[in-house]
Amino acid sequence: MPTIQVNGVNLYYEWHGPAGAPVVLLVNGVLMSTASWSFQTPVLSRRYRLLLHDCRGQGQSEHPAGPYSMYQHAADLVGLMEALQIEQAHVAGISYGGEIALLTAIHWP
Structure with a gap:
């Protein structure tokens, strides 16, 4: 189960799909x-290189003491992209994850 240090927290992530495909x-x-x-x-x-991760405090990622914020989760997403050397990606989310995706697009287009 891969994890990577992002903004002082170990985040769990998974890759799915062919290397070289557009990243989502x-x-x-x-x-x-x-x-x-x-x-x-x-x-x-089948068509995209998917990157899934658990936000800080959720799933298999580290659960540091809070409070957490949507901005922090968006900053973690950008930090994850930087740590994994992803220069460009499409970002989508469900529920709160959709809000994180929107905030990421606003602050880190």
């Missing part, structure tokens, strides 16, 4: 995990 980051909702994407992953990974 899928962001979970509150109290969800990468398992939230179990139905979409097999289909989307």
